[in-house]
Amino acid sequence: MDDFTAKSATVTSSVTVKKPPFEILRPGAQTVPFIFASPHSGSDYSDEFIASSRLDPISLRRSEDSFVDQLYSCVPEFGAPLIKANFPRAFVDPNREAYELDPTMFEDDLPDHVNRGSPRVRAGLGTVAKLVTNGENIYRRKLTSAEAIRRIKENYHPYHNALIELIKETKEAFGKCILIDCHSMPSIGGPMDNDRGNQRVDFILGNGHGKTCPQALINFVDAGLTDLGYDVRRNHPYSGGYTTRHYGNPEKGVHALQIEINRIIYMDEITITQKPGFNCLAQDLKLFVEKLTTQQFSF
Secondary structure (H helix, E strand, O other), rough: OOOOOOOOOOEEOOEOOEEEEEEEEEEOOOOOHHHHHHOOOOOOOOHHHHHEEEEOOOOOOOOOOOOHHHHOOOOHHHOOOOEEEOOOOOOOOOOOOOOOHHHOOOOOOOOOOOEOOOOOHOOOOOOOOOOOOOOHHHHHHHHOHHHHHHHHHHHHHHHHHHHHHHHHHHHHHHHHEEEEEEEEOOOOOOOOOOOEEEEOEEEEEEOOOOOOOOHHEEEEEEEHHHHHHOOOOOOOOOOOOOOHHOOOOOOOOOOEEEEEEHHOOOOOOOOEEOOHHHHHHHHHHHHHHHHHOOOOOOO
């Protein structure tokens, strides 16, 4: 794991005072070895960021996993914390390495430690993204490297510091940690996806093709969602992003599973508004979370 010091910070931009970079919704006492994380549901867009973009606010929001934090807001009722990013994915993506950056986005040189050639960078979706998920360019101009470094320092690191601390606390209390990384996905594969143009199932579960959590966990989650009437697929087209792959280490007692929800179930993907199906899905997820967190896993 990254050798960060856990801390939180209030982010102040040159234009507006934003929310803290993350929030943790805690139970009165943590009674289960679970942590739920929502890294992509942040919607705190500063005026400065919107002004720097060539896209309108709704177009920027289409990169969000909108309302996922609300869908999982029941988690503390069952004895587990929920950590959620407040900053938007289009501004900084916490489901990447800390420094995956595209040098063509910047007017000056990047530090030597930057990963310039990852598949995410080549797709325009690095830690500071060049594109939104439908392939449109975000910015009117090139950025400075200092802008990207500041965003990462003030947003990315505090979020991961807090997540690391939650994992540490959970392992100390229970001898293991089960991290559920909560996401949503467009209903149809986008131009940069390997299922481009294909209609997607209701849920996709990712465990790095068996590397980030035991089979017993993904089997249980698959069966639980299937029993609720949903179509579930595993590891295609999403097998787990940075959070799942970086923190999921069963040999060290940390088990990570990514859950992707098809947005068409609960929201209008064009207007970024909730549909009537939102409440039904939220109730189903409450039943699912209760069943999951009360299961006694032997791993």
